[in-house]
Structures are given as structure tokens and as C-alpha cells.
Amino acid sequence: xxxxxxxxxxxxxxxxxxxxxxxxxxxxxxxxxxxxxxxxxxxxxxxxxxxxxxxxxxxxxxxxxxxxxxxxxxxxxxxxxxxxxxxxxxxxxxxxxxxxxxxxxxxxxxxxxxxxxxxxxxxxxxxxxxxxxxxxxxxxxxxxxxxxxxxxxxxxxxxxxxxxxxxxxxxxxxxxxxxxxxxxxxxxxxxxxxxxxxxxxxxxxxxxxxxxxxxxxxxxxxxxxxxxxxxxxxxxxxxxxxxxxxxxxxxxxxxxxxxxxxxxxxxxxxxxxxxxxxxxxxxxxxxxxxxxxxxxxxxxxxxxxxxxxxxxxxxxxxxxxxxxxxxxxxxxxxxxxxxxxxxxxxx
Amino acid sequence: xxxxxxxxxxxxxxxxxxxxxxxxxxxxxxxxxxxxxxxxxxxxxxxxxxxxxxxxxxxxxxxxxxxxxxxxxxxxxxxxxxxxxxxxxxxxxxxxxxxxxxxxxxxxxxxxxxxxxxxxxxxxxxxxxxxxxxxxxxxxxxxxxxxxxxxxxxxxxxxxxxxxxxxxxxxxxxxxxxxxxxxxxxxxxxxxxxxxxxxxxxxxxxxxxxxxxxxxxxxxxxxxxxxxxxxxxxxxxxxxxxxxxxxxxxxxxxxxxxxxxxxxxxxxxxxxxxxxxxxxxxxxxxxxxxxxxxxxxxxxxxxxxxxxxxxxxxxxxxxxxxxxxxxxxxxxxxxxxxxxxxxxxxxxxxxxxxxxxxxxxxxxxxxxxxxxxxxxxxxxxxxxxxxxxxxxxxxxxxxxxxxxxxxxxxxxxxxxxx
Numbered sequence: 001x002x003x004x005x006x007x008x009x010x011x012x013x014x015x016x017x018x019x020x021x022x023x024x025x026x027x028x029x030x031x032x033x034x035x036x037x038x039x040x041x042x043x044x045x046x047x048x049x050x051x052x053x054x055x056x057x058x059x060x061x062x063x064x065x066x067x068x069x070x071x072x073x074x075x076x077x078x079x080x081x082x083x084x085x086x087x088x089x090x091x092x093x094x095x096x097x098x099x100x101x102x103x104x105x106x107x108x109x110x111x112x113x114x115x116x117x118x119x120x121x122x123x124x125x126x127x128x129x130x131x132x133x134x135x136x137x138x139x140x141x142x143x144x145x146x147x148x149x150x151x152x153x154x155x156x157x158x159x160x161x162x163x164x165x166x167x168x169x170x171x172x173x174x175x176x177x178x179x180x181x182x183x184x185x186x187x188x189x190x191x192x193x194x195x196x197x198x199x200x201x202x203x204x205x206x207x208x209x210x211x212x213x214x215x216x217x218x219x220x221x222x223x224x225x226x227x228x229x230x231x232x233x234x235x236x237x238x239x240x241x242x243x244x245x246x247x248x249x250x251x252x253x254x255x256x257x258x259x260x261x262x263x264x265x266x267x268x269x270x271x272x273x274x275x276x277x278x279x280x281x282x283x284x285x286x287x288x289x290x291x292x293x294x295x296x297x298x299x300x301x302x303x304x305x306x307x308x309x310x311x312x313x314x315x316x317x318x319x320x321x322x323x324x325x326x327x328x329x330x331x332x333x334x335x336x337x338x339x340x341x342x343x344x345x346x347x
Numbered sequence: 348x349x350x351x352x353x354x355x356x357x358x359x360x361x362x363x364x365x366x367x368x369x370x371x372x373x374x375x376x377x378x379x380x381x382x383x384x385x386x387x388x389x390x391x392x393x394x395x396x397x398x399x400x401x402x403x404x405x406x407x408x409x410x411x412x413x414x415x416x417x418x419x420x421x422x423x424x425x426x427x428x429x430x431x432x433x434x435x436x437x438x439x440x441x442x443x444x445x446x447x448x449x450x451x452x453x454x455x456x457x458x459x460x461x462x463x464x465x466x467x468x469x470x471x472x473x474x475x476x477x478x479x480x481x482x483x484x485x486x487x488x489x490x491x492x493x494x495x496x497x498x499x500x501x502x503x504x505x506x507x508x509x510x511x512x513x514x515x516x517x518x519x520x521x522x523x524x525x526x527x528x529x530x531x532x533x534x535x536x537x538x539x540x541x542x543x544x545x546x547x548x549x550x551x552x553x554x555x556x557x558x559x560x561x562x563x564x565x566x567x568x569x570x571x572x573x574x575x576x577x578x579x580x581x582x583x584x585x586x587x588x589x590x591x592x593x594x595x596x597x598x599x600x601x602x603x604x605x606x607x608x609x610x611x612x613x614x615x616x617x618x619x620x621x622x623x624x625x626x627x628x629x630x631x632x633x634x635x636x637x638x639x640x641x642x643x644x645x646x647x648x649x650x651x652x653x654x655x656x657x658x659x660x661x662x663x664x665x666x667x668x669x670x671x672x673x674x675x676x677x678x679x680x681x682x683x684x685x686x687x688x689x690x691x692x693x694x695x696x697x698x699x700x701x702x703x704x705x706x707x708x709x710x711x712x713x714x715x716x717x718x719x720x721x722x723x724x725x726x727x728x729x730x731x732x733x734x735x736x737x738x739x740x741x742x743x744x745x746x747x748x749x750x751x752x753x754x755x756x757x758x759x760x761x762x763x764x765x
Contacts, residue, residue: 099385
């Protein structure tokens with residue numbers, strides 16, 4: 001399969017440029033053109049960031065909703081902080097996006113603080129650790145996304161049954177930060193549930209990530225040893241390394257066709273050295289340079305010949321590589337097989 | 348006295364999943380599950396834009412409607428749906444319902460404001476306080492917050508959000524700021540509407556009551572220092588159209604037949620807040636079961652509406668269920684395009700409405716009939732635009748940009764109802 005490639009994008013007001021930032025913020029029309037170029041060269045997904053340091057961009061879920069209807073071949077990962085978002089609302093919004101995008105969406109859950117609504121009813125007023133909050137939040141998202149399976153939709157006009165509600169389940173979650181009843185109002189997406197990405201290794205730890213993440217995004221500095229640490233952490237919670245894609249995040253200066261080969265070679269070397277499953281590119285320059293860089297660079301990245309999994313560690317019948325439709329499959333992940341049951345993770 | 352209505356009327360289409368009737372999704376020729384796909388919403392929006400409507404409207408609550416077993420429910424989050432519609436249309440207004448009880452005001456202000464920017468100034472926000480214990484449980488609460496508290500929070504919440512939009516220097520709105528829409532028929536709701544609402548949805552049943560409601564709102568707005576012409580009142584209007592009157596009646600009767608009985612009884616019990624166990628279909632609902640409207644929990648608007656029908660008309664339970672037909676209780680008009688246009692014209696010209704929030708009986712077929720047959724009839728009468736003259740929702744609605752409401756000092760954090 002092709003090497004999964006994510007492209008970071010910040011959409012903001014063109015009237016107020018932020019020079020020197022990686023990725024460079026672009027206006028909506030430029031984002032539309034970059035999305036077209038990205039789709040044409042086989043970029044797997046756009047990661048829509050919340051902003052650049054010190055400056056918010058357009059809400060990523062709004063940008064994703066807008067672009068997903070115009071570029072259906074791309075995946076969309078939206079940055080969403082715990083801050084300001086009650087988990088039920090976040091779960092709904094991301095699943096709606098995923099369903100609208102035919103199972104090609106996910107969320108980069110950013111650790112942070114709480115929201116006004118949840119804070120007023122917090123089960124444990126002493127709870128404050130952002131890693132613990134993130135862990136609980138990610139757990140709730142996963143449960144909510146599977147609370148209304150697609151198979152429950154019947155649409156049986158003869159018997160007047162829209163939904164087999166025996167298959168739709170409350171999650172009845174009570175943790176230290178949140179209490180959420182569920183279920184969600186809409187059915188799961190064609191990829192099972194949206195992809196959940198962890199990208200804040202400076203805040204989060206491997207134990208937290210291993211419980212719920214489908215994708216881990218690491219910087220150049222974080223990449224060495226990440227594969228081994230992730231594998232060990234997954235093992236401790238009964239998950240397999242094939243359940244999670246490790247993606248290397250890096251800034252890329254604008255390149256033309258002439259220099260693209262060298263840059264691609266360096267990136268391929270990094271993928272091999274740190275056992276990465278994909279790349280996340282933060283391309284600098286103006287919108288035309290970003291599009292030109294994608295055209296020059298992405299086709300030269302070496303396809304992943306062998307998925308980064310060790311067959312003997314995978315249970316028989318589950319080692320058949322990517323499955324299902326949507327973003328999950330494009331990232332080399334298996335079809336959603338239901339959430340791992342991780343006992344004792346959440347008190 | 349209500350001011351005379353002049354000019355042209357305003358029309359929104361409420362894309363209420365499969366249609367307003369409880370049996371809509373079972374109507375012959377209807378894809379039962381179409382309302383669970385995004386294309387259902389984008390295609391109706393494109394049709395609405397071709398018909399030059401003011402806006403599409405999405406009702407919403409952060410909850411799975413317990414009645415979903417027997418009828419389709421709202422199932423996609425409105426801002427993600429409208430962002431997608433924004434990318435596929437150019438003029439049609441986009442009105443999203445979001446709860447003031449269950450959102451964070453900073454986050455909501457940003458998201459709606461950004462959607463407004465991305466859409467080129469076409470967004471409205473329908474403020475709801477969200478009734479019911481089932482929704483409350485998704486946000487850590489054992490029961491719904493008290494009705495008065497919900498509305499106190501809503502007033503302060505709206506003021507904070509509008510102030511945030513007003514203070515923007517980046518990602519500014521081409522229409523100044525999003526339009527604030529409100530739909531409360533309760534005493535608390537009317538006060539909120541008069542204070543902050545720019546478009547007011549109502550659920551009035553007859554023209555005299557609607558005229559009085561509109562006049563009261565306008566007086567209330569003046570009392571809050573507002574220009575009454577900066578308010579657009581849009582009663583809900585459920586339409587059942589046929590090329591002949593007989594055809595329309597047959598369609599209406601068929602919708603009654605398709606209404607799942609268990610759903611209709613469950614919904615009415617929920618609206619009235621009482622159990623219908625043991626009540627017979629051939630007897631009227633006992634009046635002594637019904638609390639006073641201001642003492643009812645949940646949605647007082649629709650409680651009040653149904654209670655009035657029970658008190659005024661004393662229908663049998665069976666007749667009441669058929670009359671509501673699984674809808675919320677909005678007014679239903681059945682007839683040919685000419686007959687429905689007569690009704691619309693009467694309401695509009697008598698000062699009962701500035702236009703309508705249209706809830707077609709079945710989607711998309713009922714809206715196709717509305718756009719293809721009723722809209723041209725309204726145009727022939729000079730009542731509706733032949734083309735857009737502007738690009739923003741404020742422009743379509745004839746609304747200016749009044750000063751942002753003054754921040755309310757009594758804002759309290761939402762108390763957890765435990």
C-alpha cells in the first residue's frame with residue numbers, strides 16, 4: 001500500500017498573515033486549492049490544526065465539513081481540545097463529520113482543561129491532571145462512537161421499525177472528570193468509528209496513548225525509540241502494534257521537482273530508521289509552493305512494501321492487513337473490531 | 348397593535364429529518380433511511396437555494412430521541428452539516444440549533460462565528476435551552492435544570508456570545524455577526540425572544556393568536572430598547588400539498604394511517620408529562636391530569652399548545668393523536684398550492700407573520716412540491732422574491748445590524764441538577 005501521508009493545514013484570515021510559521025496558515029480558498037492538489041497526488045488526509053502558536057485559525061470541524069463535501073477522496077483529521085468541549089458534543093460532532101465524509105474522518109484529541117457544562121457537574125471536584133482527563137475523554141469518545149451500531153438501523157417501513165433499539169446501548173460512564181449517559185443520536189460510520197490520534201507526547205504518556213489511540217504523531221525528536229515504547233505500552237493493555245499507526249511529523253521547506261528526490265530519500269530513511277508507518281508533513285511557503293511541493297514530493301515517497309507488523313504476533317485470521325473502508329484502512333489499520341476492553345484503566 | 352406587514356415574506360425550510368409527520372419515513376416512494384445520509388440535507392438545501400428561500404433550518408438536541416424506534420430522528424450535528432452545505436451553495440441562509448444549556452459559550456461563539464465567516468455571512472444560531480432529563484444525563488446531570496434557570500442562563504449566554512462576535516477583528520462576518528434566532532413560547536421564552544431574538548419561531552395555531560403574539564413580541568422588544576422592525580416572526584407551518592384538494596386530503600389521511608401508534612402515544616405522553624396508560628382512544632383526555640403551563644417542565648411551548656387544543660376542542664384521545672399526527676403540534680395546512688397560498692397570504696397580510704418556518708410533511712417529496720408549486724404561486728401574488736438581491740442571511744431577512752445587546756450582569760454558572 002502507499003505510505004500514508006498526512007498534510008497539516010491551518011486555515012485562517014488571509015488579511016492577517018503569520019510569516020515563518022510551519023505550517024503556513026492559508027485562507028479558505030487556498031485551502032480548497034491545496035486540498036485539490038493533495039487529493040490528486042494521493043495524500044491520505046489533511047490534519048486541520050486549531051491555529052498557530054498565539055493565534056487561532058478557523059475551527060477545524062468547520063473547515064473539515066466544508067472541504068469534505070468538495071474533496072471526497074481525502075481523509076480529514078480535526079484538532080479538538082478537551083477545553084471547551086463536553087465529550088458528548090465532541091463525539092457527536094466528529095462522528096457526524098465521519099459519517100458525512102463516508103468514514104474518512106478522525107480527531108486529534110488535544111489535552112487541556114474542561115468545559116463550563118461538564119465542570120459544573122464534575123463527579124470529583126479534585127480531579128485536575130490533564131493526562132488523566134485525556135485518557136478518560138478518549139475512552140468516552142470510543143464508547144459513544146460504538147453506542148449506536150450501524151446494524152441497528154432497520155428502516156423497516158412495513159413493521160414501522162426505524163431502529164432495533166436493543167442494539168443501541170447507553171454507555172453509563174462515570175469517571176473522575178465526566179459522567180455521560182449516552183447513547184449517541186446517530187449510527188456508527190462505515191469505518192466503525194472515527195480515527196483517534198494522539199499528538200502531544202510532551203504531555204501524554206505512552207500508557208495513556210496505548211488505551212485508546214489509533215494513530216500516534218511524533219516529532220523528529222520523539223521518534224527514536226517510539227516504536228518500541230508504543231509496542232510495549234500496547235502489550236501492557238492487551239493491544240497489538242498493528243492496531244496503531246506511528247506517524248512522523250516534520251517540517252518540510254518548499255521544494256521543486258529537482259530537489260524533491262533528495263528530500264523524499266531522507267524521509268524514507270527516517271521512516272525505516274524509526275519504524276514509522278506514515279508521515280505528517282508541515283509544508284512551509286505560500287499556497288502555490290505548498291501545492292507544488294506536494295506534487296513534486298509525495299509521488300516520490302517509497303510505498304510501504306511490508307506493513308510494519310510481525311505476523312507471528314498477530315492472532316490467526318486477524319493478520320490480513322488493512323480492512324474495511326475509509327480513513328482507517330488508508331492508514332493501514334484494520335477495520336474497527338470493537339474497542340479493546342482494558343480492565344482497570346479507569347477507576 | 349401590530350405594525351402592518353409590508354414587502355415580501357420570508358421562508359425557511361426546516362429539514363426535520365424525514366418530515367414533520369410521524370409516518371413521513373414510511374410514505375410510499377420514500378427512502379426510509381435517507382435522513383441518515385448527508386446527501387439528504389445537501390440536496391434539499393440546493394433545492395431551497397434554487398427556490399430562493401431565506402434559509403435552511405436544522406432543529407437539534409444533544410440526545411438520542413427515545414422515540415427513534417418508531418420514527419426517524421435528527422441524527423447529524425448541525426454545524427458539520429451546515430459547513431458542508433456552505434461548501435456546496437452560495438446564497439441560502441444556514442440556521443443551526445445549538446443548546447445554551449449544554450455548550451460552552453466561548454467554544455460555541457468561535458464555531459458559529461467561524462461557520463459564518465466560511466459561509467460568507469449566511470449563518471443564524473437558533474438558541475434553545477434543551478428540555479428533558481435524557482439530554483441532561485449526557486452532561487452529568489440527574490435531571491433537567493429548572494426552567495427558569497435554563498432561561499436565565501440562556502439570556503446571559505447569548506449576550507456573551509454576541510459580544511464575542513462583536514469584538515472580532517479576524518475572521519469577521521460579512522453580515523456583521525450571525526443572526527440570533529429564538530423559539531420560545533413560554534413566558535420565559537417570550538421574554539428572551541424580546542430581549543435578544545432577531546428571528547422568532549413560533550407555534551401559533553390561529554391567526555388572531557399569532558397576531559397577538561407578534562404584537563406582544565414587538566412591544567417587548569421596544570421595552571428592551573430595540574427597534575421592533577428588527578424582529579422577524581416566523582410561525583411554524585406544516586404543509587400537505589396536492590394538485591387537487593382531494594389529493595391533498597388523501598395524502599394527509601395516508602400520513603395518519605402510516606403514523607406508528609406506539610410512537611404517537613409515547614410522544615404525546617412525553618409532551619404532556621403524564622402517562623397515557625389506561626386512557627381510552629374514544630374518550631377525551633381528563634383535564635385534571637394537566638398542570639398549569641408555567642408549572643410544566645420540559646418544553647412549555649408545545650405543552651401549552653397541546654393543552655390548549657385539549658381544553659378548547661375536547662377531542663378524544665384518538666382524534667388528538669391523529670390531529671397531531673406525530674408532529675410537535677405546529678399548524679398543519681392541507682390543500683392545493685392556491686389554497687395554501689391563500690392561507691399564507693392571509694396570515695402575512697394581517698400582521699400575524701413575517702413569513703414561515705416551513706415543515707414539509709415528507710422529505711424530500713413534500714418540499715419538492717412546495718418549491719415547485721407553492722413558491723411560484725406566492726411569486727405570482729408578489730409575495731416572494733424572484734431572486735436574491737444580496738448574499739447574506741441578514742440581507743435576505745431585511746435585518747440591519749443593531750448594537751450588540753448589553754451584557755447581562757446576573758450570569759451564573761449552570762448549576763448541576765443532581
